[in-house]
Amino acid sequence: MLLLHFGTPDLLVVIAFPAVILAAVMNAGRAASILNAAPLVWLGNISYSLYLTHGFVQFVTTRILASGGIQNPADLPYVTSVSLFVGMVGTTLLMAAFTYRTIELGGRSHLRQLLRLRAGRHDVGLRGYSGLRAGPR
Numbered sequence: 001m002l003l004l005h006f007g008t009p010d011l012l013v014v015i016a017f018p019a020v021i022l023a024a025v026m027n028a029g030r031a032a033s034i035l036n037a038a039p040l041v042w043l044g045n046i047s048y049s050l051y052l053t054h055g056f057v058q059f060v061t062t063r064i065l066a067s068g069g070i071q072n073p074a075d076l077p078y079v080t081s082v083s084l085f086v087g088m089v090g091t092t093l094l095m096a097a098f099t100y101r102t103i104e105l106g107g108r109s110h111l112r113q114l115l116r117l118r119a120g121r122h123d124v125g126l127r128g129y130s131g132l133r134a135g136p137r
Helices: 010-026 030-035 038-045 047-066 080-127
Strands: none
Touching: 038 047, 047 080
16 A cells, blocks of 8 residues: 555555465464454444445435534534544444345345255255156166
């Protein structure tokens, strides 16, 4: 990431990024214990939900501010701005945790059951087909 800040060509960054990921994955020392901390693992689990919900929270917050006559959030006082930021992050985390539990995990479970049912029907159908039997008839 630091390479992007200094204007390094994109191709070099693309080539270096997998090396950084591999170094992080293969590390068994202190970095591994930090990266495997429960809060970071939890953030990794809900990351897709975070991605999907953060835009909604930004949109609603912007609309609420606009309805209050605030067109430019940069004009807010520092304490109000920090409070708004903390509230937005908290709301996004709560929404992401909720959608992860209800939609992602629920959908994943439903899909697994559906695939098991189809696989079971497929196996039954093949066993019932006499053309696929092994041995003498």
